[in-house]
Amino acid sequence: MIEVENLRKEYGSRVAVDGISFRVEPGQIFGLLGPNGAGKTTTISCISGLIRPTSGTLNVRGEDMTRGRSEARRSLGVVPQELAMYMEVSAQENLQYWASVQGLSSDEVKRKVPEMLERVGLADRAKDPVKDFSGGMKRRLNLAIGLVHDPEVVLMDEPTVGVDPQSRGHILDLIKERAAAGCAILYTTHYMGEAEGLCDSFSIMDHGKVIAEGTLDELLSQAGDAIQRQTVPEPSLERLFLHLTGKELRE
Amino acid sequence: MNLRNVGVLSRFDLRYMLRSRETILWMFIMPVLFMFLIGRMTEARGGGGVPTMAVQDHDGGMLAADLCARIESLGYAVQRVDADTTLAKYSRQLTIPGGFTSGVLSGQPQNVEWFRKGSGTESGALDRVRVQRAAFQTLTSVIAIQSEGREVSPATLEELRSRPRAIDLEVVSGGKAFTAPDGFQQSVPGILVMFVVLVLMTTGGVHLVIEREEGLLRRLASTPVSRSEIVASKLVARILVAIVQATFAVLLGTFVFRISWGGRLPEIGLLLLVYGVAISVLSILFGNLARSRGQAVGLGVLSANVLGALGGCWWPIEVVPEMMQRIAWMLPTGWAMYGMHRLMNFGSGLESILIPLLLLSGFTVAVFFLARQTFRYE
Numbered sequence: 001m002i003e004v005e006n007l008r009k010e011y012g013s014r015v016a017v018d019g020i021s022f023r024v025e026p027g028q029i030f031g032l033l034g035p036n037g038a039g040k041t042t043t044i045s046c047i048s049g050l051i052r053p054t055s056g057t058l059n060v061r062g063e064d065m066t067r068g069r070s071e072a073r074r075s076l077g078v079v080p081q082e083l084a085m086y087m088e089v090s091a092q093e094n095l096q097y098w099a100s101v102q103g104l105s106s107d108e109v110k111r112k113v114p115e116m117l118e119r120v121g122l123a124d125r126a127k128d129p130v131k132d133f134s135g136g137m138k139r140r141l142n143l144a145i146g147l148v149h150d151p152e153v154v155l156m157d158e159p160t161v162g163v164d165p166q167s168r169g170h171i172l173d174l175i176k177e178r179a180a181a182g183c184a185i186l187y188t189t190h191y192m193g194e195a196e197g198l199c200d201s202f203s204i205m206d207h208g209k210v211i212a213e214g215t216l217d218e219l220l221s222q223a224g225d226a227i228q229r230q231t232v233p234e235p236s237l238e239r240l241f242l243h244l245t246g247k248e249l250r251e
Numbered sequence: 252m253n254l255r256n257v258g259v260l261s262r263f264d265l266r267y268m269l270r271s272r273e274t275i276l277w278m279f280i281m282p283v284l285f286m287f288l289i290g291r292m293t294e295a296r297g298g299g300g301v302p303t304m305a306v307q308d309h310d311g312g313m314l315a316a317d318l319c320a321r322i323e324s325l326g327y328a329v330q331r332v333d334a335d336t337t338l339a340k341y342s343r344q345l346t347i348p349g350g351f352t353s354g355v356l357s358g359q360p361q362n363v364e365w366f367r368k369g370s371g372t373e374s375g376a377l378d379r380v381r382v383q384r385a386a387f388q389t390l391t392s393v394i395a396i397q398s399e400g401r402e403v404s405p406a407t408l409e410e411l412r413s414r415p416r417a418i419d420l421e422v423v424s425g426g427k428a429f430t431a432p433d434g435f436q437q438s439v440p441g442i443l444v445m446f447v448v449l450v451l452m453t454t455g456g457v458h459l460v461i462e463r464e465e466g467l468l469r470r471l472a473s474t475p476v477s478r479s480e481i482v483a484s485k486l487v488a489r490i491l492v493a494i495v496q497a498t499f500a501v502l503l504g505t506f507v508f509r510i511s512w513g514g515r516l517p518e519i520g521l522l523l524l525v526y527g528v529a530i531s532v533l534s535i536l537f538g539n540l541a542r543s544r545g546q547a548v549g550l551g552v553l554s555a556n557v558l559g560a561l562g563g564c565w566w567p568i569e570v571v572p573e574m575m576q577r578i579a580w581m582l583p584t585g586w587a588m589y590g591m592h593r594l595m596n597f598g599s600g601l602e603s604i605l606i607p608l609l610l611l612s613g614f615t616v617a618v619f620f621l622a623r624q625t626f627r628y629e
Contacts, residue, residue, distance in 0.1 A: 045469075048472065048473035049472055049473055050469055050472040050473065050628055071475075073474060073475040078470060078473040080466055080469060080470060082465065082469075083465070083466075084466035084467050084469065084470040085465075085467070086267060086467065087465070088270060088271070089267065089270070097259070097263045098474075100259045101256070101259060101260065101471065101474050101475075101476055102474055102475065103475055145470075155473075
């Protein structure tokens with residue numbers, strides 16, 4: 001569903017993404033992990049069409065995403081890290097607008113928008129301006145905008161940043177539900193516990209390169225004694241992450 | 252280009268811009284205030300409507316009445332006043348002394364006092380000539396009636412006033428009179444043209460910056476909508492804002508300020524449409540170049556004022572020095588105001604705005620190219 005092959009992105013002499021490859025199948029939640037500046041957001045931006053890669057191939061549903069506006073974009077949903085929505089208008093108007101932009105007909109918009117508002121628990125606040133919402137409500141609406149057109153492929157860039165446990169649980173349930181329905185999901189987060197419970201397989205990036213990949217068990221076994229020795233009482237993805245990427249602070 | 256996408260984006264953009272209180276203030280409230288204030292201020296220059304001559308008539312006789320009638324026939328509205336304090340409120344004042352009629356008929360010199368605030372101006376000098384002319388006409392009437400052996404009376408004076416002239420001097424101008432418009436005739440089109448810049452630069456520019464800062468354009472980049480469709484939709488929304496604003500100003504000018512559009516509303520509509528497109532494209536370029544909301548607002552207000560002042564929106568460009576008129580010819584506001592004045596005040600037709608239309612179209616194409624090139628999602 002998503003195929004990334006030797007993706008490279010350079011900004012002048014700086015290499016943001018250095019020849020990474022991975023594949024996300026339908027129904028899979030793929031965790032793309034890494035510290036700040038590792039190249040995760042650049043990778044997502046390349047797949048979503050925001051920036052052009054320097055080299056490599058990017059296929060979504062078999063279509064080359066580097067060649068302008070492909071039809072595959074209709075089946076692509078993006079949930080960005082920032083709250084990309086119109087704050088002065090209501091949740092309902094935001095969803096209607098983004099659903100229309102994604103190509104849904106007016107009948108589909110009328111059907112899908114109330115369903116999605118109900119699903120993310122915003123039906124009773126549908127007509128309120130988004131600026132009056134809490135952080136968790138805005139995050140749920142941000143997610144709803146990315147999913148309102150029932151995309152087959154979803155790119156999620158830290159969709160649970162700064163939300164309360166209730167909203168986080170709600171968002172993660174919805175993501176699992178979508179994956180169960182056959183959606184291919186590329187997921188980035190800094191919450192290792194969250195990724196551990198949600199993702200089927202992972203790529204861990206640092207300095208633009210993939211430094212480890214596989215399922216959680218595969219990754220832990222690859223790390224071997226190095227992670228086992230530090231693990232009290234048991235190994236976890238977070239400990240593995242810190243072992244691989246180091247403990248120094250990143251910009 | 253998918254027109255459906257352009258329609259969806261531009262409709263939302265328009266609604267979003269018109270929802271803002273600042274936009275409503277600058278589109279519908281501030282222009283009225285500016286049109287009124289600038290119109291009133293420039294009207295005091297001497298133009299607009301029939302000038303009033305306040306007359307304090309201490310005589311009350313038939314020759315005083317004849318003098319007033321002569322003044323009226325020269326294009327003034329005569330306002331009779333009783334007290335000096337009332338008289339002092341008027342800029343054109345005439346005092347007819349007591350015993351004026353009997354004094355004239357008995358051949359004694361009479362002093363009629365004329366006062367004009369700003370008598371040193373061109374229009375002050377014209378007033379002086381006209382008052383003198385009215386006085387000579389009254390005296391000539393007395394001589395003419397007496398030479399016919401008739402008695403000078405209100406009836407004979409009236410009969411003489413209505414008698415066809417023995418000699419008529421027909422004056423034909425060598426060309427069209429290019430009197431610079433003033434009052435509301437200047438302020439309504441001037442503020443319209445300037446506020447289209449102000450609203451589109453601030454609202455149109457700022458909304459683009461907000462969309463970029465809040466990641467809305469980045470989100471759009473991942474949708475099936477192309478870059479050309481996004482730029483086109485932003486342009487359409489801003490053109491619609493300009494149309495709404497121009498329509499409002501035209502209605503205001505017609506029904507509130509009662510100005511004359513010179514019978515050229517279709518041509519004025521065409522000129523304003525082409526002008527609105529040019530400024531809409533410029534506002535997108537501003538939105539692309541601005542790095543922050545504050546910068547977009549600052550640049551918008553600054554550019555609107557500079558373009559407005561230099562383009563002839565604040566005062567008629569016809570009254571400024573030649574060098575300033577040349578500068579106006581380099582600006583879209585100057586092209587629009589030139590065309591508006593030609594159509595509204597100088598009796599010209601479509602042919603007189605072909606050059607402004609051509610210049611505005613060329614400007615639009617050049618700036619659209621730059622706007623498309625500089626458009627960025629982040």
